[in-house]
Amino acid sequence: MSDTTITEAPATVTLTGVSKVYGRGATAVRALDQVTLSVAPGEFTCLIGASGCGKSTLLSLVADLEQPTSGKVGVGGRVALMFQEAGLFPWLTAAGNVELALRAGGLGRAERKQRTVELLETVQLGGFGAKRPHELSGGMRQRVALARALAQDADVLLMDEPFGALDAMTRDLLHDELDRVTAGRNLTVLFVTHNVREAVRLGDRVVLLSSRPGRIIKEYPVPIERPRRIDSAPVAELAGEITDRLRAEVGRHGK
Amino acid sequence: MANDVLIGLDALDQSPAERRGSGQLGSRIWRGTWPKLAAIALVLIVWELLFLAGWKHFIFPGPAATLADLGDQAKTMLLWRAIGITMMRALIGFGLALVIGTVVGALTARIAPLRAAIGSMITALQTMPTLVWLPFAIILYGPNTSAIIFVIVLAAAPSIANGLIAGVDYTPPQLLKAGKLMGLRRVSLYRHVIMPASLPTYVTGLKQGWAFAWHGLLAGELLVLIANEPSLGVLLNSDQEQQDMAGVISIMIVILILGILVDTLFGRANNAIRRRWGLT
Numbered sequence: 001m002s003d004t005t006i007t008e009a010p011a012t013v014t015l016t017g018v019s020k021v022y023g024r025g026a027t028a029v030r031a032l033d034q035v036t037l038s039v040a041p042g043e044f045t046c047l048i049g050a051s052g053c054g055k056s057t058l059l060s061l062v063a064d065l066e067q068p069t070s071g072k073v074g075v076g077g078r079v080a081l082m083f084q085e086a087g088l089f090p091w092l093t094a095a096g097n098v099e100l101a102l103r104a105g106g107l108g109r110a111e112r113k114q115r116t117v118e119l120l121e122t123v124q125l126g127g128f129g130a131k132r133p134h135e136l137s138g139g140m141r142q143r144v145a146l147a148r149a150l151a152q153d154a155d156v157l158l159m160d161e162p163f164g165a166l167d168a169m170t171r172d173l174l175h176d177e178l179d180r181v182t183a184g185r186n187l188t189v190l191f192v193t194h195n196v197r198e199a200v201r202l203g204d205r206v207v208l209l210s211s212r213p214g215r216i217i218k219e220y221p222v223p224i225e226r227p228r229r230i231d232s233a234p235v236a237e238l239a240g241e242i243t244d245r246l247r248a249e250v251g252r253h254g255k
Numbered sequence: 256m257a258n259d260v261l262i263g264l265d266a267l268d269q270s271p272a273e274r275r276g277s278g279q280l281g282s283r284i285w286r287g288t289w290p291k292l293a294a295i296a297l298v299l300i301v302w303e304l305l306f307l308a309g310w311k312h313f314i315f316p317g318p319a320a321t322l323a324d325l326g327d328q329a330k331t332m333l334l335w336r337a338i339g340i341t342m343m344r345a346l347i348g349f350g351l352a353l354v355i356g357t358v359v360g361a362l363t364a365r366i367a368p369l370r371a372a373i374g375s376m377i378t379a380l381q382t383m384p385t386l387v388w389l390p391f392a393i394i395l396y397g398p399n400t401s402a403i404i405f406v407i408v409l410a411a412a413p414s415i416a417n418g419l420i421a422g423v424d425y426t427p428p429q430l431l432k433a434g435k436l437m438g439l440r441r442v443s444l445y446r447h448v449i450m451p452a453s454l455p456t457y458v459t460g461l462k463q464g465w466a467f468a469w470h471g472l473l474a475g476e477l478l479v480l481i482a483n484e485p486s487l488g489v490l491l492n493s494d495q496e497q498q499d500m501a502g503v504i505s506i507m508i509v510i511l512i513l514g515i516l517v518d519t520l521f522g523r524a525n526n527a528i529r530r531r532w533g534l535t
Contacts (some may be wrong), residue, residue, distance in 0.1 A: 056430060
């Protein structure tokens, strides 16, 4: 990454002029256009935008599941990914799902067992290790997925609308959980959502993307002290400002 | 505080009692059994009525005479030996088909050129009537057990391979992504993600493969008569030659029952997997 010019602390994730085009010729779709973004170690960055802003594409590029059409993606460290559906293996128990990640990381059997118990306790599911994914609620499944992501000992956690399918109460509680779990770990998080309040509640910074093609419109630092509440006045105020800007962007497509 | 709420929510999300069907074991078995018994009774009644009506009455026996014949045959070693021989062939043939179908399926599913080369051929084989292979097999091996086994393998292996290929194809992309990001690659990805994800479809393929194998086996036994090897096919054949309709129907009943028993085994396996995965 010698051609990037970052003067601050070395970033964990850097995107430099990244574009992604799907297909060719007349039917080609430009999902991302000249996106430049750098995320510092331990920073919690939320990406927000309407449909078609290439949020998920961006995560796939960072996760190295897809390659950019042009530009450069640099990631310093291991990456874990969480989706809207927990993506747990249905043939394994909650503990088995966490353990497989540890196994893939090369941990020995005895150590795996112990780490699995610890990680499930971290997400407050100590008593549910023997349950299969279908026996757990959506929120619990996401916490197993979080434990599994932590088991990968990742430096960067990519989250693609992980709480999008949950009810409001569960989502609020999982926000608290995520705060608590990420706090002590120096984990760099890239969190995609279309819920503006959620972005402001969680992020150190909110990055607003345009749609078709996805470009960065504006970045909002979130100077609100933690612990935060999603229904607090400062969160609502900044969320309102971002929503207005987002609406203006979406409205542009109606003309 | 938040902690209590979270744990409370978890507790509420768990159903209070795991309901595993309702009622006693006895009544549950009865509920599953009586419709089957009723169906059998219905068949026997229709059969008896046909018999009483005198349809083809010189050659067509009633249920009583037939079941008596079956009872007599069950007391002889001949029937049991025939069942043994036929089931042994089924076991060997299906076992070989299982190995071959699985290996070919696993390779074809993951290796693109191989897929392009033989993927459609496997499906073509599957649609080909098994008996078409019999002359080929008899010329190749002579009229013996090997020829029959050959036919069974060709009948069952394509379904098994196709079941596995379909299972691999329909591995949810999200699970693949999750596995890859965990650092699972190639063999370990195959072993820990793709194989288990393919299991339900694979078992469906096995079940279908068994049905074809069973068809091929009995057809083969009817056409390849081997001296001193009294298979079910041989018994059917000799009863036919003696115009012994009661004997023929008895053997048909035995074949039906064996088919149902094996099918039940596959059904059980399938249900166990579905329950484990939360698909039911």
